[in-house]
Amino acid sequence: MAPDEALARVRDLADDLVRRRSVRDFASTPVPEGVLDEAIRAAASAPSGAHVQPWRFVLVEDPAVRRRLREAAETEEREFYERRASEEWLDALGPLGTDATKPFLTDAPALIVVFEVHQGPSSPRPYYVKESVGIAVGLLLAALHRAGLSTLTHTPSPMKFLNEILGRPAEERGFLVVPVGYPAPDATVPDLERKPLDEVRVRIVEQ
Structure with missing residues (x-):
């Protein structure tokens, strides 16, 4: 890729x-068919420790299940x-x-519940689980x-109710x-306001 094109593409992204901003008020408008699957496919392309891919994405569109999740989360x-x-x-x-x-x-038409997958009957021992899953979520x-x-990004704590409501095995832990x-x-x-580039980037160059 030519340098100018490389810069233009990364600048556009x-x-x-x-x-991007986090949103807490959603319309009930459905998401076009296939979009969420493709987004999850992109997430699952993330690098992971020892390439174990220790993630599970549970897509919840059933209104009754979303209601149960909301009640438990609240x-x-x-x-x-x-x-x-x-x-x-609380002040923060x-x-x-x-x-x-x-x-x-319950207002959003879909929830994607992300789980870490730990060692279990059908899953190998993972490495750098939180780092791997965090990259995938990004x-x-x-x-x-x-x-x-x-x-x-909603992080209720503790999250064991996610396994119970969604029927996930014990080796999967809510992320x-x-x-x-x-x-x-x-x-x-x-x-x-996000921190400016010069505040978050430290550049070390040859003297």
């Missing part, structure tokens, strides 16, 4: 990704906001306007954004839940 979230979270943590969350109510789990979010979709769809007409996002 960066310009697109810096416009139970954990109420415990978090009322008892487990420190004042410092304040500008985002989050609380124990999670309507996006690719997933980028692919969904490129498709014009909005997402949110996060990604509501995906189109933003509601009245959706808003925080006015966030």
Whole structure:
């Protein structure tokens, strides 16, 4: 690839990704057929420790199942906001306007529940699990954004209810839940500023 083309392509991708924002208010508009499968296929192309590929993506479109997930998640979230979270943590969350109510789990037309896959009867021992799954989720979010979709990374804790409701084996451990769809007409996002390149990049060159 010619240098000019390489720069233009990576700049185009960066310009697109810096416009991505987490969305908490979703429309019920369905996602076009095949888009979520292709986004998951992109995520599953991620590198992984020893190429074990220790991830599972559970696509949940059934409204009744999403309702059960929301009820269980809000139970954990109420415990978090009322008892487990420190004042410092709550202060940090304040500008985002989050609380124990999670309507996006039922408003979004689909959820992608991401699991880490650990050693089990049908799965080998994985290596660098969180690093591997984290890279895959990054690719997933980028692919969904490129498709014009909005997402949110939701991390209820603890997550054992995900296995129970979705019928997943014990060797799979919840990593996060990604509501995906189109933003509601009245959706808003925080006015966030990302750190500039010079603040996050350290360049070491030959002297």
